[in-house]
Amino acid sequence: MKKIITFGEVLMRLSPEGNKKFMQANLLEFYFGGTEVNVGISIANFGEKVKHISCVSNDFVGDTALSYIQKFGVSTSDIVRSPKPLGVYFLEVGAVMRPSSISYNRSHSSFSDITPKVVDWERILEKGKWIHWTGITPALSKGAYETLKAGLKIAKEKGISVSADPTYRNGLWKYGENAKDVLADLVGYSTIFIGGINEINEILETNYSYSNEDFIEASKKLMERFPSIEKVFDKIRTSINSSWHKIRARMWNGEEFRETVDFDITHIVDRIGTGDAFAAGLIYGLQKYDDFKSMEFASAACALKHTYEGDVNYAAVDEVNAILNGNISGRFNR
Amino acid sequence: MKKIITFGEVLMRLSPEGNKKFMQANLLEFYFGGTEVNVGISIANFGEKVKHISCVSNDFVGDTALSYIQKFGVSTSDIVRSPKPLGVYFLEVGAVMRPSSISYNRSHSSFSDITPKVVDWERILEKGKWIHWTGITPALSKGAYETLKAGLKIAKEKGISVSADPTYRNGLWKYGENAKDVLADLVGYSTIFIGGINEINEILETNYSYSNEDFIEASKKLMERFPSIEKVFDKIRTSINSSWHKIRARMWNGEEFRETVDFDITHIVDRIGTGDAFAAGLIYGLQKYDDFKSMEFASAACALKHTYEGDVNYAAVDEVNAILNGNISGRFNR
Amino acid sequence: MKKIITFGEVLMRLSPEGNKKFMQANLLEFYFGGTEVNVGISIANFGEKVKHISCVSNDFVGDTALSYIQKFGVSTSDIVRSPKPLGVYFLEVGAVMRPSSISYNRSHSSFSDITPKVVDWERILEKGKWIHWTGITPALSKGAYETLKAGLKIAKEKGISVSADPTYRNGLWKYGENAKDVLADLVGYSTIFIGGINEINEILETNYSYSNEDFIEASKKLMERFPSIEKVFDKIRTSINSSWHKIRARMWNGEEFRETVDFDITHIVDRIGTGDAFAAGLIYGLQKYDDFKSMEFASAACALKHTYEGDVNYAAVDEVNAILNGNISGRFNR
Amino acid sequence: MKKIITFGEVLMRLSPEGNKKFMQANLLEFYFGGTEVNVGISIANFGEKVKHISCVSNDFVGDTALSYIQKFGVSTSDIVRSPKPLGVYFLEVGAVMRPSSISYNRSHSSFSDITPKVVDWERILEKGKWIHWTGITPALSKGAYETLKAGLKIAKEKGISVSADPTYRNGLWKYGENAKDVLADLVGYSTIFIGGINEINEILETNYSYSNEDFIEASKKLMERFPSIEKVFDKIRTSINSSWHKIRARMWNGEEFRETVDFDITHIVDRIGTGDAFAAGLIYGLQKYDDFKSMEFASAACALKHTYEGDVNYAAVDEVNAILNGNISGRFNR
Amino acid sequence: MKKIITFGEVLMRLSPEGNKKFMQANLLEFYFGGTEVNVGISIANFGEKVKHISCVSNDFVGDTALSYIQKFGVSTSDIVRSPKPLGVYFLEVGAVMRPSSISYNRSHSSFSDITPKVVDWERILEKGKWIHWTGITPALSKGAYETLKAGLKIAKEKGISVSADPTYRNGLWKYGENAKDVLADLVGYSTIFIGGINEINEILETNYSYSNEDFIEASKKLMERFPSIEKVFDKIRTSINSSWHKIRARMWNGEEFRETVDFDITHIVDRIGTGDAFAAGLIYGLQKYDDFKSMEFASAACALKHTYEGDVNYAAVDEVNAILNGNISGRFNR
Amino acid sequence: MKKIITFGEVLMRLSPEGNKKFMQANLLEFYFGGTEVNVGISIANFGEKVKHISCVSNDFVGDTALSYIQKFGVSTSDIVRSPKPLGVYFLEVGAVMRPSSISYNRSHSSFSDITPKVVDWERILEKGKWIHWTGITPALSKGAYETLKAGLKIAKEKGISVSADPTYRNGLWKYGENAKDVLADLVGYSTIFIGGINEINEILETNYSYSNEDFIEASKKLMERFPSIEKVFDKIRTSINSSWHKIRARMWNGEEFRETVDFDITHIVDRIGTGDAFAAGLIYGLQKYDDFKSMEFASAACALKHTYEGDVNYAAVDEVNAILNGNISGRFNR
Helix, strand or coil: CCEEEEECCCEEEEECCCCCCHHHCCEEEEEEECHHHHHHHHHHHCCCCEEEECEEECCHHHHHHHHHHHCCCCECCCCEEECCCCEEEEEECCECCECCEEEEECCCCHHHHCCHHHCCHHHHHHCEEEEEEECCHHHHCHHHHHHHHHHHHHHHHHCCEEEEECCCCCCCCCCCCCHHHHHHHHHCCCCEEECCHHHHHHHHCCCCCCCHHHHHHHHHHHHHHCCCCCEEEEEEEEEEECCEEEEEEEEECCCCEEECCCEEECCCCCCCCHHHHHHHHHHHHCCCCCHHHHHHHHHHHHHHHCCCCCCCCCCCHHHHHHHHCCCCCCCCEC | CCEEEEECCCEEEEECCCCCCHHHCCEEEEEEECHHHHHHHHHHHCCCCEEEECEEECCHHHHHHHHHHHCCCCECCCCEEECCCCEEEEEECCECCECCEEEEECCCCHHHHCCHHHCCHHHHHHCEEEEEEECCHHHHCHHHHHHHHHHHHHHHHHCCEEEEECCCCCCCCCCCCCHHHHHHHHHCCCCEEECCHHHHHHHHCCCCCCCHHHHHHHHHHHHHHCCCCCEEEEEEEEEEECCEEEEEEEEECCCCEEECCCEEECCCCCCCCHHHHHHHHHHHHCCCCCHHHHHHHHHHHHHHHCCCCCCCCCCCHHHHHHHHCCCCCCCCEC | CCEEEEECCCEEEEECCCCCCHHHCCEEEEEEECHHHHHHHHHHHCCCCEEEECEEECCHHHHHHHHHHHCCCCECCCCEEECCCCEEEEEECCECCECCEEEEECCCCHHHHCCHHHCCHHHHHHCEEEEEEECCHHHHCHHHHHHHHHHHHHHHHHCCEEEEECCCCCCCCCCCCCHHHHHHHHHCCCCEEECCHHHHHHHHCCCCCCCHHHHHHHHHHHHHHCCCCCEEEEEEEEEEECCEEEEEEEEECCCCEEECCCEEECCCCCCCCHHHHHHHHHHHHCCCCCHHHHHHHHHHHHHHHCCCCCCCCCCCHHHHHHHHCCCCCCCCEC | CCEEEEECCCEEEEECCCCCCHHHCCEEEEEEECHHHHHHHHHHHCCCCEEEECEEECCHHHHHHHHHHHCCCCECCCCEEECCCCEEEEEECCECCECCEEEEECCCCHHHHCCHHHCCHHHHHHCEEEEEEECCHHHHCHHHHHHHHHHHHHHHHHCCEEEEECCCCCCCCCCCCCHHHHHHHHHCCCCEEECCHHHHHHHHCCCCCCCHHHHHHHHHHHHHHCCCCCEEEEEEEEEEECCEEEEEEEEECCCCEEECCCEEECCCCCCCCHHHHHHHHHHHHCCCCCHHHHHHHHHHHHHHHCCCCCCCCCCCHHHHHHHHCCCCCCCCEC | CCEEEEECCCEEEEECCCCCCHHHCCEEEEEEECHHHHHHHHHHHCCCCEEEECEEECCHHHHHHHHHHHCCCCECCCCEEECCCCEEEEEECCECCECCEEEEECCCCHHHHCCHHHCCHHHHHHCEEEEEEECCHHHHCHHHHHHHHHHHHHHHHHCCEEEEECCCCCCCCCCCCCHHHHHHHHHCCCCEEECCHHHHHHHHCCCCCCCHHHHHHHHHHHHHHCCCCCEEEEEEEEEEECCEEEEEEEEECCCCEEECCCEEECCCCCCCCHHHHHHHHHHHHHCCCCHHHHHHHHHHHHHHHCCCCCCCCCCCHHHHHHHHCCCCCCCCEC | CCEEEEECCCEEEEECCCCCCHHHCCEEEEEEECHHHHHHHHHHHCCCCEEEECEEECCHHHHHHHHHHHCCCCECCCCEEECCCCEEEEEECCECCECCEEEEECCCCHHHHCCHHHCCHHHHHHCEEEEEEECCHHHHCHHHHHHHHHHHHHHHHHCCEEEEECCCCCCCCCCCCCHHHHHHHHHCCCCEEECCHHHHHHHHCCCCCCCHHHHHHHHHHHHHHCCCCCEEEEEEEEEEECCEEEEEEEEECCCCEEECCCEEECCCCCCCCHHHHHHHHHHHHCCCCCHHHHHHHHHHHHHHHCCCCCCCCCCCHHHHHHHHCCCCCCCCEC
16 A cells, blocks of 8 residues: 655644643643644544654654654654754643643754755655645755655656645744745645635735635636646634634635535534644545545544544544534444 | 332443543543442432442452442442452543444453342342332343343332333343343333333334324333333433533323423533433432422433533432522532 | 732632542642632732732641742732631532532631731831722631721721722621621722622612612712722623623723623633632723723633633733734634 | 441541642642541451441531541441531651651531530440540540540440550640540540550650560559550551651550561551551451450551551451461562 | 564553552553563564564454554554453552552453464564463463464474463463463473473472572473473562562573572562563573573563563663663663 | 842753653653752742842743742742743653653753843842852853853852852753863852862863762862862762662861761652752851751751652751751651
């Protein structure tokens, strides 16, 4: 079975239990995550073979990160090590009208040491069928950008699918490159665009509104500018407050516009990684289902992720499809 | 004061804290439960004298099960011991659209060792005024079925009330008897039927719908077939999702049909044992109140149980009646 | 910077985690609190200089109480010590239709030892700009009443603002004084009245209803009787159940009546101290904003407090104002 | 089977986990204990019928105390309730050269409300074969002293064995009676004296040294003064530091002096209640074994208690005897 | 790199934290273990490729067992699944003179379902260089015995090393075979014997003492009877009490007798799996070092295991060798 | 009261509970520490006024660090903030022959941003009577070195005592300066030298042995080279293993050599910060006692610190002196 490849930083997440603030706690729960590895693990939980590429610290924290990824059956054999520490983020979980707060310690982390030299893309992608990237990676360091670009080039040569989640986060991008140029450069190698109006406006320097009409227009413009892009998928979150959201999705695949109905997530357990669960659902779905069913599958996966603690989606394919079949009443699985 | 007798397996319940999956946890909360002992403990919490009959393991796990039951003042002096292990169930608690999952380890448990020889029903029921059974017990082993039947016979002779909660769970029933025949046999000894359309259809091999009209019709048919049955009570759960339910109840007592309004349980803490809380509320109520007030009391008890962690209902009579008196706004009891 | 002074008992709060009952637990979370120190800490979190006056036990529990208060930068240098134990309260947290229960162990606590002799109000208020009191303090002991009265007298002489939250709790008041007389006596020294119909009816021995018309009428009557009172603020809580409340506020400042819209608190984390957060918001606001904005700030602070575990409000001024600016969707602060 | 009766205060014990100080913790472990109920529970764990007499608070804390005692099968049916709070003690557990610290909150607890009127000794002792008291009880309040004395009188009339552990703790005794007089009064009703040189010197106002010779002399003097005393048992603790003790015992039974060898307790888990485990071992032993074997059993029980967390001894008779048979190497019981 | 193969049951271990008894706890720590998988994981931690063969439950408990094994990089791809539950054991951890207690729930577990048909030994051992078995496996079920025997036969044919740890546990062996015959049968396929006087006496039906002379004699006799055995290794534990042990080892390799000095384990953290750590150390060592150094490495690995919680040894090769180089003073690794 | 000033990095310490490895945990305990702030807090616990100077992150982690320090009454009003993250260290706690492991994430932390410009030493030292520094600070960054040097210069001018703990840790010192030169430079401003043979050999480039004779010789040489040094104190640790140490101290004060007896720390709770407790004991002692008593006080403080979890010493002066008075048997403080 050919593999799905993800590439990106692995971070340690540290947060007090429940809704406690750091000032109230003396214990922190920890998880490992990072947008791309979250996608990889979620896809592995759907039963696919997955390999994650990264650079982690050469200490017991890095060892623990690797064992965490292996636990899900994701291959870590091409993850390299660095004497720099693993990136860390601290999280205080909000509720109702209180937002969650995050503080990062990642700017000199082991991942920032990565360079094209230490990743043998040719060999890795030989056994690959899909590669996924996000806008976080090229924002972290020049080496990360170059390593990613090297991989995408080879993927393009090999005709491997490339999904792009070109999130733009302006607190990053400190090493000197221009975010728009870099993202545009990388989108040029991609076949599936996972993102909405914000990301398109960022890259095209346009001003589209959130309306469906504008979404279609924007997607068309994007596909004009980047002919490799075949489909655009957009996840839409409506927040009642920190504890209660609704999720739906829409798509333009060059031929038709479709949108899903809302999932009503009345009691959020953990919203981190829910976008990654959407991307993973899409990547899995597009290999099995038609575009609309893939998007439905991705939305249900995203909705389900809100019920799992930590960064990754534990749902199996059957569990996602049960939701799509209308089983949302929560009867016991015995 | 005469005692209420419950008879059935005591299980250890093991679940990660919060909504964690086993894969995420290294600690499990444990409780003891089992549908009949849950009923017994809940009735003891209403102030009645209760004795539970069972067979538990002859090790420190069984010791702990006994001490757990004694804690509520329920008599354990007729619980027998076996070298086989106590039954266990594992639980992953869902949220929103994620259902909870349960996995059992009970098929060769200490309870399956029980036989009529080791339970002195004559002496036990001498001091009894009510006995409660469920459809789980006769599903577990031939010995369990025979022991239960022996008890119900003597109860009938002594004119003791017999409440039946003839839940049919098709994952059980592996020892060779036909579920319908056995349940019908046992219902024939019972005076109060706690169950709905599903249970009646199962036993009568009918096809009634969930409508009130059909409920009345079905109840009448049931009482025709089993003349010992005096009243039928049915609890109806409407699930918005795993975290949000509504509960109401309806009854046919041979003379009149009544139904309660819905309780809106917006933030479920733990739904296990809520049906048992309903049964316990009924058994308690029918000794103090008229049928409708008993059913209201049972519904309020059931609703309250959703707010307690673990398998048993901790509510006292005053706390249940406070709900019925409209105090659902949650002001502090100081 | 001049200080805001709070005066009152510091209690240790002990409660099982989550919604557990004491019977289910073997661990208790502990916090320190008390209505006046909660107000003080919340104001300190808004960036003001605060000093709390109290009497705590002369053991490691009292040491811990002091270190807890210092953690927030609130001055403890005028807190005195007593060989009597610190007051304690036990809490079982309810959910949905189950109310929370509180049991106190405070009637012979260290705070009941306080007398006017051990508090040097003259020196303390020299650096003060505001003093806050509640109806709990004079209910606890004769010494507490006299000490409070001594402070208010000097505050009046010095022209320092005095806010009163004259909550009447009838389980207290055991030392012989008449609650109404005492509260009326102390309200006579106060400039800001934080309380509603219940408190006014209690003090004036009137029977006003909860309508806005009656609120205005009652406030006018109160200001007639106590000419020092300049403004009356009332927080109104609507409870759907123990887990879901709505909060709004109204005011009469002698000239105009205003009321805020409701905050919808769909998933309460901890409602203890939410009234104190309102008082703290008002005291802070009235020094910076106009009356209506102060009341809005106080309401938002109160709403936010429902999302923090423990007795005190951790919100900073910016976080409260973000709510007022409409940011209630719970996006991450990164 | 006739019962063993214990009488005394039930306290809630609160301590941070491990060796944490209160200043470092936000969680406290809780247990219930009290020297006499510890003795009662330990004897129940040896298989005897036990009834504890006390007065606990009429709230959920008192409910929890009762359910804790019932868990061990100890009868609570004659425990009375009071609106005063349950006594509490706070504990910081030391290690190596750091001593443990205890702070009490018991001086106005529910137990101090007890009076002879609320305890029906005549009925209770009708089914009793032994009553145990300690010097803590008469130190707490006049009512406690009088209630105890009333019980001992009736025990003497009925010829029931009375064991006395007349520990003198000088931080108590605040209600006005003279400790020596009261203890001497109560020892006069007792048959077994569990105590050493310190207690004898206290009561006889003598100055005996810790030598075996003096112990024999002192015991003789004690038995001269109190002819009801038949035997004196003394437990001797040698502390290397807070974490490492040695335990042995000696006795004078009017005829012979015996002493045991040391148990070496190299890694103490919890030393609270170890003296109570010794008393319980003696009371159990003296009904089954000769004096020396009883003392050995008591010493082994005491040594084993150091390995259990909390106030009570969980050891069964077989487990104690295994130690006496030399099984101290800690092989698994499978 | 060729693999080391281990074969045996995977159990879930459940124990209260610290030295608590089940009666005191409401949380249980869980680990997975089993003597053979413990050996496999420990060897993987030394850097070897390892594959474990077993049969686990087809539910989320079995999923979690697999993910636990994968975490260490041990291959689970040939582990089969069964609808029966995973075996469980309950543990209460003793201290000082209190022994630990274990209670098993394994007699109808998923592993008992294994048969030669479901394990493709030919393919699996093609890539194997060593296979390890223990006396637990053939004691569990006929299928387990036959599956093991089938594997050992093929291992013999392929000239793969076979290490035997033929522990005899008499609480098992319930399916009808004679333990001695079965163990002798399987030892006949083995090359390395890890066991001492007890095991040899059991198999040969002899009566050797624990002296070194008898150990040599017994080893010679064993090697006479089973010519495939090349070396005998024996680990000797001296228990001061449950918390303090000493460990040494001795060997007879057909040519020379050697023994190691004692490791003094003054504060045991967890002694479960320490024998497995010894076996793993030997298997690793015999591939790198001479016999004596292998035994020293194994002893140090065994000693180190006493400092890790759970069933498996986390020590890396460098950490074991550091001990052998005399670094036992516990300076920080920074 | 004049203040004692400490200057250095504040780190967050993260470690699994007990002896768990990161791979076994999903919760981490956290504390704040850092060698100099540990000294400051310990001195504050002795009752002195202390101010700590540092630079912490401008996020909720930094806020929490400040509140942690304030809890002990140490002034944080001159601690500056930086947008860089707070330094972190990860700890796995060993036992017996397993050493503890530490991994740092501090090389680009907020403290590395400190420069002489942001610390107003003139004002701060105006109210100071003592300043303490260690060899960690100048190893971290050029700015840290220069800031420290600026402070020591002004201290010298003002005649304030300067204690130096010039620990050399070779994993640090990455910014380009030569450790020996820098340490020698700073020792030149110091009056009390807290360090042993290793530190002296490092600075003087000598080769003294650990003998008392060499210690005296080395101290003399040190005082020759740095005439400002008045006294040299050396703490000597003898490790039996990770769990069991002995501690003693020796001194040369220019006139006499003295050494203390060993403290036997049989069950270490936490050894981090024990050297800091020694330094704090010395600094406190030298203001109250003669040199030898100061060293004894410091040794007892150091020994006691081994019994507290976390980085700081909680012992009060009375508790330290109790040890010196021979109270090491661990009787309860009631």
